[in-house]
Amino acid sequence: MTRRTTIYDIAKELGITAASVSRALNNNPKISESTRKLVMETAAKMNYKQNKLALALRSGKSFNVGVIVPRIDSNFFASVIRGIEEELNEHQYNVIICQSHENEKREGESINTLLNAQVDGILMSVSNVNSDNSNLLKRIIEKNVPLIFFDRKKNIEGVSSVTINDFDVSYEATVHLIKQGCSRIAHFMGNQTLEIFENRFKGYKKALEDNGIAFNQDYVIQTKSVLEDGKRAVDELFSLESPPDAIFSSSDFTALGAIKQLKMKGIKVPKDFCVVGFGDEPFTKFMELSMTSVDQAPLEMGKMAAKVFLEQINNKDNIKIEKKVVLKSQLLIRDSSSRNIIL
Amino acid sequence: MTRRTTIYDIAKELGITAASVSRALNNNPKISESTRKLVMETAAKMNYKQNKLALALRSGKSFNVGVIVPRIDSNFFASVIRGIEEELNEHQYNVIICQSHENEKREGESINTLLNAQVDGILMSVSNVNSDNSNLLKRIIEKNVPLIFFDRKKNIEGVSSVTINDFDVSYEATVHLIKQGCSRIAHFMGNQTLEIFENRFKGYKKALEDNGIAFNQDYVIQTKSVLEDGKRAVDELFSLESPPDAIFSSSDFTALGAIKQLKMKGIKVPKDFCVVGFGDEPFTKFMELSMTSVDQAPLEMGKMAAKVFLEQINNKDNIKIEKKVVLKSQLLIRDSSSRNIIL
Numbered sequence: 001m002t003r004r005t006t007i008y009d010i011a012k013e014l015g016i017t018a019a020s021v022s023r024a025l026n027n028n029p030k031i032s033e034s035t036r037k038l039v040m041e042t043a044a045k046m047n048y049k050q051n052k053l054a055l056a057l058r059s060g061k062s063f064n065v066g067v068i069v070p071r072i073d074s075n076f077f078a079s080v081i082r083g084i085e086e087e088l089n090e091h092q093y094n095v096i097i098c099q100s101h102e103n104e105k106r107e108g109e110s111i112n113t114l115l116n117a118q119v120d121g122i123l124m125s126v127s128n129v130n131s132d133n134s135n136l137l138k139r140i141i142e143k144n145v146p147l148i149f150f151d152r153k154k155n156i157e158g159v160s161s162v163t164i165n166d167f168d169v170s171y172e173a174t175v176h177l178i179k180q181g182c183s184r185i186a187h188f189m190g191n192q193t194l195e196i197f198e199n200r201f202k203g204y205k206k207a208l209e210d211n212g213i214a215f216n217q218d219y220v221i222q223t224k225s226v227l228e229d230g231k232r233a234v235d236e237l238f239s240l241e242s243p244p245d246a247i248f249s250s251s252d253f254t255a256l257g258a259i260k261q262l263k264m265k266g267i268k269v270p271k272d273f274c275v276v277g278f279g280d281e282p283f284t285k286f287m288e289l290s291m292t293s294v295d296q297a298p299l300e301m302g303k304m305a306a307k308v309f310l311e312q313i314n315n316k317d318n319i320k321i322e323k324k325v326v327l328k329s330q331l332l333i334r335d336s337s338s339r340n341i342i343l
Numbered sequence: 344m345t346r347r348t349t350i351y352d353i354a355k356e357l358g359i360t361a362a363s364v365s366r367a368l369n370n371n372p373k374i375s376e377s378t379r380k381l382v383m384e385t386a387a388k389m390n391y392k393q394n395k396l397a398l399a400l401r402s403g404k405s406f407n408v409g410v411i412v413p414r415i416d417s418n419f420f421a422s423v424i425r426g427i428e429e430e431l432n433e434h435q436y437n438v439i440i441c442q443s444h445e446n447e448k449r450e451g452e453s454i455n456t457l458l459n460a461q462v463d464g465i466l467m468s469v470s471n472v473n474s475d476n477s478n479l480l481k482r483i484i485e486k487n488v489p490l491i492f493f494d495r496k497k498n499i500e501g502v503s504s505v506t507i508n509d510f511d512v513s514y515e516a517t518v519h520l521i522k523q524g525c526s527r528i529a530h531f532m533g534n535q536t537l538e539i540f541e542n543r544f545k546g547y548k549k550a551l552e553d554n555g556i557a558f559n560q561d562y563v564i565q566t567k568s569v570l571e572d573g574k575r576a577v578d579e580l581f582s583l584e585s586p587p588d589a590i591f592s593s594s595d596f597t598a599l600g601a602i603k604q605l606k607m608k609g610i611k612v613p614k615d616f617c618v619v620g621f622g623d624e625p626f627t628k629f630m631e632l633s634m635t636s637v638d639q640a641p642l643e644m645g646k647m648a649a650k651v652f653l654e655q656i657n658n659k660d661n662i663k664i665e666k667k668v669v670l671k672s673q674l675l676i677r678d679s680s681s682r683n684i685i686l
Binding site: 062064066071072073075078079081085089094095096097098099101106109110112113114116117118119256282283286287288 | 415460
């Protein structure tokens, strides 16, 4: 049997002290990023296996981080989680995931579950801002467990968040529809207790205003992010005396439902009707008529949320850090709203 | 402040003893299923909140169950997890999820993570049967933590599993293609160290044999469950002297890649070429030409895996139970292989 590689072997290889190797392996902020990387690479090359349990006992950490998302079966949340994992795995943290199914009770259970599992931090996208879970969120903070919101956040003092520029990109999407010649633009609006959906609605409204188009409340339909709601919303819009000629949807799923229902009604997209979704779900590219959508930079969002967590957990001075990161997102113009394309 | 509901209140309401209520709430097998349901419903109606921590201390359980899947962003695994959650939440268990990304090292880390989080059981779909994680799996069993495989399993004595009838449904899918007039049927074959993919391949091969069609090794392409592999495989097949006229794919993702590549090549599906996928991913229905696929009964699989877990955890007599559940799956015939449909 070959002897296990120790931190002393790595220290010898690199000509630094074993203490430095240990600090680097434990993400001690006193060690420079370049040294840490060098130690990590050498450790991997020498097949060094850190004794996690010993590490956990010594540091009082579990090296597990909890992530709570409304659902795992959306490409957006799955990609955010992938970003979190990529960043945290590199720093020897493991990620455990809970889904809340947009259900407050389950969200609360998930928080308890993760706290009982002794996670070192919780990264979450909330299900509903008006929910009753404020006490549980406070419990996280009181326990000194770093809490970071991504995408769907609550405004709680001292809690960091990573979001995208929902207002700006929604404004841009609406202006794009106006430039395509649309003037009766409807909006599929998400849960307004969530800032992201509020900002998408506000961006849409402001773009109309700035372009001299009167806002029409009848064109704003409240939808959940499911196909059926998109279908229902189209039926509702076409029962109006003057139906719209475009939709800016706050979700790809409702936009897909809408396109299917428009097709059923024999309405030609994009010739007679333009549709823009939100989220850049893979199916937006697979469709026979590809769908214009918004890339929410999920991988970057996950990595950034993980970085904010690492900053907080390694903040030995216990200084309160509150960080609001707003990432840039991108409007991806495709067939469903491109009238200049010959079909 | 209103007084909290206690088990005595529930007992009084139902005219049974508090001990019976407690046993029902704790899933004691001595309590009949009907009584348990009644107690649960009454407890919910009376807004009874069980003190989980007290329960955990008393029972020595965490009431957390870990699930490990290769990936969360496939509809199949997301649906299995949903099934597990639906069943376990009802019995007051919470589910925490880890993804292995088909990576043995990450799978091992996930097992450690879940064991350190003190889960009461692990339900998993393995990434690779030849992996080095056998010792870790043994550690689960030695710790007396129930381990249940679903979909992708290893054959380990004493470990239960829930799978589908992969052989039968693959046989059926291949016969379906033969009946559509196809005689040069290719197969996109998954990782043969996994029984599910082995059985899909065997079902395909047997159907050819039974129908007097010679097996052609050139028509069998090893693929991972990603679009790119489907595209690559089509290119490979069409570089053959006698290319195939149909594909039975062990994955929807590779089948989708294949259809896109066939389209690129100007080959008409299903007129000149038939395609059958596997997994019933939602996009199979969204496509302009809907894709024939196999419904793997994921929700049922999840519920069944959870039931097997509950059986084991509530097995106070410590009898070794090994259960092999094989669920029936269903071939869903759609446009991509239906030549009798007028297009």
